[in-house]
Amino acid sequence: MVQNKSLVLAKHPVGYPVPGSDLITTSSEFDLNQAPPPGGLIVKTNYLSFDPYQRGRMRAATGLYTTGYPLNSPITNNAILTVLSSDNPRFKAGDVITTNAEFSEYQIITKERAELEQSPGGGNAGVRLLKNPLGLDPKLFLGALGMSGLTAYSSLYEIGKPKKGEVIFISAASGAVGQVVGQLAKREGLKVIGSVGSDEKLQYIKEELGFDAGFNYKKEKPDEALNRILGELGEEGLNIYYDNVGGEQLDAALGALSTFGRIVSCGSVSQTSKKPGETHGIQNMPLVVGKRLTIRGFIVFDPDMGGKYYEEHQNNLQKWIKDGEIKIKMAVTDGIDNAAEGLVGMLKGENFGKAVLKIADL
């Protein structure tokens, strides 16, 4: 018997979730030597992903594309795990797998799930063997080589339609999705502008990732910053806005886009944890007509998104990361006891890079 700790949703948060109150750590006994259920697996958790959409799942009623997390159960997300014992022919002890898993140190995977192949775009409860032919850091498969990277890759091409010489603006530019979008856009020959929430991140995207320009939205108003930067770059306007945050930056981007500009609506993390009445009303929507803008929302597991780009994303990104052409920064929280702080920290922008929880290194 071992103690098996989990991160549990105890209450529906109002505003930012509060560790110790909305999100608590519980512990229960787990028998490591128990037989796996018929057709199932016993697994040990190595890494779990922290993602902004998890905030949405902490609401009482969610609807849309995800269901709400049940109260008093461990929350779940994409994970990398090691098989301890298996009653399923697809897997054997020692295999490293990815699936949507509980925030628990140990867990059981049922036959039903062990038999289901994880869909390429994610979004089902299936399981996949981690394929890491180039021997890359396995944590990457929760970020640049996982859901965040596939999000960046598929939506930039499918919706953004980048063309050499165009100008793209990316919010949350040092984050899991943003850092990949920015580097892909540089590869395609675009001028890349990023916004971030600290000077350290700003320096990083400009000096390490090669962005052409950027600003710290906590120090400079987004509309003024975009005006300033476009002037400095000698450009009239943006062609693409990759929107990770919504709110004031979306408004500023609408103002700064050129005719026939595209907005890739990826997320609105600046609004998700706002209390009712505190959200930002977008003033610039009337510009959509005269500028002929297209704004398109997506979820990575939509049919024409992640699945369509899965192979291409894996093949290219693994190679480019291996070659050092694309750099990936990760923000690792250590241990389940710190999981709540890590998750909430990411929502507040305290992460610098793709946020993951490490439970046990591989």
Place this chain on the structure above:
Amino acid sequence: MVQNKSLVLAKHPVGYPVPGSDLITTSSEFDLNQAPPPGGLIVKTNYLSFDPYQRGRMRAATGLYTTGYPLNSPITNNAILTVLSSDNPRFKAGDVITTNAEFSEYQIITKERAELEQSPGGGNAGVRLLKNPLGLDPKLFLGALGMSGLTAYSSLYEIGKPKKGEVIFISAASGAVGQVVGQLAKREGLKVIGSVGSDEKLQYIKEELGFDAGFNYKKEKPDEALNRILGELGEEGLNIYYDNVGGEQLDAALGALSTFGRIVSCGSVSQTSKKPGETHGIQNMPLVVGKRLTIRGFIVFDPDMGGKYYEEHQNNLQKWIKDGEIKIKMAVTDGIDNAAEGLVGMLKGENFGKAVLKIADL
């Protein structure tokens, strides 16, 4: 010599333009017997169109797709005119033509313009012979068979992509564009919901045009009205929102759209005449991601819009109007002395149907 009256922009309006102050009627002498300029025409104005985009052209700086009206000159818009005398082989006295013309009773068309074919989607200064093989009311060629109808036709198909059984919501539903969109959508087998600014208009779209439901946005809040109506129709949400007005109705539509819904961004007439600080900030933009919405703005003379659908629009609409399958309501203002009131009235919603100015019947 005759007196030739014109509607002139005297000042840039703040809020709604004020007749007699921002928009004034002037008069000057015009020689009906003068020779046309070399290669040009002398024409008499029959009908002029009132369109919401003209409000945008009254600003000091406009940019985007139209230029501002110069101060102290007659404003311009699509018109139907009769050729009085011609020095151009394309036209002869008595021909009925359409072009972008001055709000003046008589005017001169230069050689340069007389030689230019009016582009199918509008948007250039060229001239076209009115082709009216079915002998329809010529005023229709400023509305359902002109720019408004082509706007409705092209954007509904190109952006709305209507499918039988879907639900569409149209704002300014009794207006020039709205009444055509609604009837086309009915023909395609959609359930059609319209919003209007009076009970008389509401009764019209439901009883005369066969809309499935509607509401008067001055009496019922748009979000509550859409909820009520969707419940009554037994539908979960909207598939298309045809946005003529922006503001509060756009916000309500974002809330009521189903996954993969489309917004055809045609205009935002509810915001155009608002003073700074009075405009409506859109709260529901974060729903674009989870619902995977597409919002697309257009201008009828964009390459893939009006021009692409011009022939189809003329062929079908002329026939359907002749057969009585599609009904068109027009709001006619009589005489240049009433032009300012007519134009401002349309911006305020006092028009019931496509607003035009009649100067002299054909």
